[in-house]
Amino acid sequence: MIPISDINPRRKFPYITTSLIIINVIVFIYQSTLRNPELFIYKYALIPSNLFKLGGFEYIKLITSTFLHGNLFHLIGNMLYLWIFGDNVENSLGSFKYIIFYFLVGIISGMTHALIYASSGIPTIGASGAIAGVLGAYFYLFPNAKVLALVPIFYFFTVIPVSAYFFLGIWFILQLIPGFINFGKAGVGVAFWAHIGGFLGGIILVNLLGGRKKEIYYNFYK
Secondary structure: OEEEEEEOOOOOOOHHHHHHHHHHHHHHHHHHHOOOHHHHHHHHOEOHHHHHHHOHHHHHHHHHHHHOOOOHHHHHHHHHHHHHHHHHHHHHHOHHHHHHHHHHHHHHHHHHHHHHOOOOOOOEOOOHHHHHHHHHHHHHHOOOOEEEEEEEEOOEEEEEEEEHHHHHHHHHHHHHHHHHHOOOOOOOOOOHHHHHHHHHHHHHHHHHOOOOOOOOOOOOOO
16 A cells, blocks of 8 residues: 555644755755765765664764765665655654654664664665554544545556555555564665664654544535
């Protein structure tokens, strides 16, 4: 399932979510123009084995790595999820708490990955761990909100509304299964435990920061 949008009106324009998307896009454009983007990525990516051996500046990479992406599809996929689910979480927490929340879940997701793959020298990049925290917060705050999802049926695609509880629950299960199957195995290609840690961290943090559940009501017209 691919999310298209959600049916969950926001009160204010999501300035922080929009700013995060713009920054991610700018960083991607910049790295794409470099003669050797791999060196740039390696410099600012999270490398678990370096994090615990070197410390210092390496801990900043728990943040810098969340603004790096491997290719255009990686970027688009992450930004789509952030745009759809981030606005309502930002509205619930308020912009100031939301930016703190976003960076903290980014750190939590990176640390979760680094602890499980502590000996790995493979660079880890992407906003998906921090965005997983946003998904966890949305899962807790708006379980009854509807998500319009693009679903493949044989050779065709259709758009169906599903509850956020169902959509994000399935998403989380799809992280858990390969996460446990590949537990401790470096080089899988997807940082499943960063997603798992971020999602659970998001649920906990949104409570600590005062996010409140909101009941979604709908009017249906015949």
